[in-house]
Amino acid sequence: MTEATTASAPLGTAPLLEAPILEAVDVTKSFTQDGTPTQALKGVSLSVAPGEFVSIVGRSGSGKSTLLSVLSTLLRPDSGQLSYNGLDLTRATEAEINALRHGDFAVIFQFHYLLPYLTALENTLLPFMRGLRPVSGAQRKRALECLERVGLADKGHRLPGQLSGGEQQRVAIARALVKDARILFADEPTGSLDSATGATVMELLGQIHKDGLSVVMVTHNEQYASLSDRVVRMADGLVAG
Numbered sequence: 001m002t003e004a005t006t007a008s009a010p011l012g013t014a015p016l017l018e019a020p021i022l023e024a025v026d027v028t029k030s031f032t033q034d035g036t037p038t039q040a041l042k043g044v045s046l047s048v049a050p051g052e053f054v055s056i057v058g059r060s061g062s063g064k065s066t067l068l069s070v071l072s073t074l075l076r077p078d079s080g081q082l083s084y085n086g087l088d089l090t091r092a093t094e095a096e097i098n099a100l101r102h103g104d105f106a107v108i109f110q111f112h113y114l115l116p117y118l119t120a121l122e123n124t125l126l127p128f129m130r131g132l133r134p135v136s137g138a139q140r141k142r143a144l145e146c147l148e149r150v151g152l153a154d155k156g157h158r159l160p161g162q163l164s165g166g167e168q169q170r171v172a173i174a175r176a177l178v179k180d181a182r183i184l185f186a187d188e189p190t191g192s193l194d195s196a197t198g199a200t201v202m203e204l205l206g207q208i209h210k211d212g213l214s215v216v217m218v219t220h221n222e223q224y225a226s227l228s229d230r231v232v233r234m235a236d237g238l239v240a241g
Contacts, residue, residue, distance in 0.1 A: 020047035021214055022071060022183060027080035029066055040066040042237040043080070048183070053206075053215045055225035058234035064218045065187055067234065071216060072107050072185040073097050102127065106181035110188035112168040114160040114175075120147060120167075121156035124174045139178075146174035150204060166197035173204060184208065186217040190224060202227060 029041040040063045048054055048071075056064045069075040070082065073089060082089040084100065114123045124143040128135050147156050150170040160168050169189065176184060186205065190198030202224050209215050217228065225231050233240045 021050045021085055022048040022216075023081075023083050024067075024071060024077075025081045027067075027070055027077045027082060029063075029070055029075060029077050040237055041070065041077070044234075044237070044239055046071070046232060046239065048214055048216055051209075051212050051214055052230065053209045053228040054217070054230050054232060055228040056216065056218045056232045056234060057220065057222065057225045058240075060220075062234040063237040064234045068185055068187050068216065068218045072105055072183075073100060074107070103179060104182040105185065106176035106179070106183070107185045107187070108169070108172050108176050108189050110191035112160070112165075112172040114168055114171055116160050119157050119159055120152060120163065120171045120174075123160070123171055124156075124178055126175060127179050143174070143178050146178045147171070149177070150174045164197070166193055166200060169193060169197075169201055170204065173201070173208075177208070181213065183214040183216065186215065186219075188218055188220065190219065190221060198224070 024044060024046045026043045026045055027041055028039065028043055030037050030039045032038070042063075044063070044067055046054075046067070056067060058064045066075065070077050073082075077090060080090070084104070087096065089097065089100075114120075115126070118126070121140075121143055124146055125135050125139065128139045128143075144153070144156065147153055150173050152167060152170055152174065155163065155167065160171070163171065169192075173189075184205075189205070190201050193201060198221070205215060205217070206227065215228070217225075219225050
């Protein structure tokens with residue numbers, strides 16, 4: 001595995017050398033558009049330790065967002081191996097993958113993807129809304145706790161259109177955290193925000209990381225990347241040395 005650079009100003013104490021909680025080995029991924037194949041990942045290896053904050057940076061088209069999608073199981077790799085806590089995700093069943101997506105894994109994106117007709121509290125509760133089962137009192141309490149954690153305890157009744165862009169992103173983070181995930185995947189979480197609001201979101205991610213959550217973040221912002229425990233640089237579908 002190609003060595004990645006280490007940031008000089010981590011958000012928290014860098015983790016000790018432990019068995020990785022998440023590991024990709026020689027992962028490849030290709031796409032075909034208009035009959036032309038493009039290899040987005042050309043044999044990428046990367047491991048994430050428990051409680052580690054890893055930033056993935058690179059130019060547009062370098063493969064960083066594709067790698068995050070593979071690591072978070074939103075995309076299946078074409079070849080290579082991906083494992084989480086000893087489970088081979090390349091051979092896992094759809095039921096096992098879905099269990100991870102609804103439990104240990106959480107994802108936030110550049111855009112918030114909040115449902116406009118639901119309040120902040122209802123959007124936070126979405127991971128609990130499966131089928132016709134009503135939300136329990138314990139689940140509602142958990143959602144309120146997550147909104148309080150992101151500084152929106154008094155805005156749970158508001159619709160997304162009544163919130164600022166930064167507040168909407170914080171609702172998205174609360175929604176991601178509501179099920180006690182172990183790894184948070186963040187794809188350009190500050191990309192649609194101004195610098196001041198982006199800094200607030202990064203501070204929140206730092207607080208979450210200090211509580212022991214592993215974070216894997218894709219960003220184009222070198223300043224934000226430097227705050228993580230480790231920076232992985234990508235170029236042309238490979239981890240750059």
